Amino acid sequence: MGSTIKEVFLGNAESGKEGMIPSNVFKAMVRTDILPLIFFSLLIGAALSMLGDFGKPVIAVMSGLNEAVMKIVHWIMYVAPLGIFGLVAGRIGEAKGFAGFWPELVAVGKYSATVVLGLGVHGIIVLPVLLLVLGRRNPFNYFKGMATALLNAFSTASSSATLPLTMEGVENQNGVSRRTSSFVLPLGATINMDGTALYEAVAVMFIAQVYAISMDPAQQIVVVLTATLAAIGAAGIPEAGLVTMVIVLRAVDLPIEGITLILSIDWLLDRFRTTVNVWGDSIGAGVIETYESRDSADTPATA
Ligand code: ASP
Numbered sequence: 001m002g003s004t005i006k007e008v009f010l011g012n013a014e015s016g017k018e019g020m021i022p023s024n025v026f027k028a029m030v031r032t033d034i035l036p037l038i039f040f041s042l043l044i045g046a047a048l049s050m051l052g053d054f055g056k057p058v059i060a061v062m063s064g065l066n067e068a069v070m071k072i073v074h075w076i077m078y079v080a081p082l083g084i085f086g087l088v089a090g091r092i093g094e095a096k097g098f099a100g101f102w103p104e105l106v107a108v109g110k111y112s113a114t115v116v117l118g119l120g121v122h123g124i125i126v127l128p129v130l131l132l133v134l135g136r137r138n139p140f141n142y143f144k145g146m147a148t149a150l151l152n153a154f155s156t157a158s159s160s161a162t163l164p165l166t167m168e169g170v171e172n173q174n175g176v177s178r179r180t181s182s183f184v185l186p187l188g189a190t191i192n193m194d195g196t197a198l199y200e201a202v203a204v205m206f207i208a209q210v211y212a213i214s215m216d217p218a219q220q221i222v223v224v225l226t227a228t229l230a231a232i233g234a235a236g237i238p239e240a241g242l243v244t245m246v247i248v249l250r251a252v253d254l255p256i257e258g259i260t261l262i263l264s265i266d267w268l269l270d271r272f273r274t275t276v277n278v279w280g281d282s283i284g285a286g287v288i289e290t291y292e293s294r295d296s297a298d299t300p301a302t303a
Pocket residue numbers: 157158159160193195196234235236237238239240241242270273274277
């Protein structure tokens with residue numbers, strides 16, 4: 001059935017499935033094994049950025065390709081409502097009408113409540129405690145300074161679109177230096193998505209339950225690991241987490257069509273998780289700022 005942790009990292013020679021560390025990255029591309037592709041991309045990105053001028057032309061080509069793919073995705077989004085309608089109608093048909101669909105609706109309601117509860121615990125308890133303990137800052141005041149950005153995150157469902165407001169809140173309202181915020185926040189908006197990671201893990205467990213597939217503890221650890229990586233790979237745009245969830249589903253051999261079960265409610269859950277993502281980024285900036293200022297206070301001034 002599902003993969004073991006070793007398989008996630010090194011692949012499975014029998015099935016030919018690539019692990020997170022690919023033996024052949026082209027094979028991973030052909031098979032759309034996304035986890036090794038993310039790993040390889042991180043590696044190549046790190047190498048290119050360390051090459052200086054030498055790496056710049058390659059980065060420009062990659063950026064151009066990225067923009068082209070985004071354009072194609074935009075075109076696809078024009079027909080997406082029709083596709084979603086077809087998927088939902090198909091499931092209602094399978095369930096023999098709305099009456100048969102009711103239990104599914106209840107299940108999706110419970111799933112949504114679990115996601116919101118988990119995000120609530122993380123956003124209202126875990127992150128503020130980190131800010132208080134590590135950042136030595138008052139979470140209530142910090143939250144007040146971030147309110148506009150968080151509201152914007154909720155309404156746009158995009159960490160990237162909210163970035164200017166996040167920077168404004170962190171710097172002007174919460175007194176974090178530009179030096180810290182301009183490093184931590186753009187990085188955070190791209191790779192630090194704790195809300196998305198949490199949501200993907202819950203969603204995958206939900207899909208497994210709907211298909212009556214039991215997940216042993218090893219598989220659950222795999223879900224946690226891959227959901228974290230998949231969240232790193234997700235862009236800061238609406239519903240990116242839904243796309244990268246394919247990585248987690250594939251890692252534990254769950255049916256990818258399971259995503260259709262949660263598609264209808266994702267527009268709403270996306271808003272909650274994006275708010276937590278942005279809140280997590282701003283708290284990260286607050287904590288780093290405290291450490292930074294402590295370090296520079298410890299460093300004796302040189303004449
Ligand atoms: N919309 C989220 C964000 O921008 C990403 C996701 O879909 O989880 O942070």
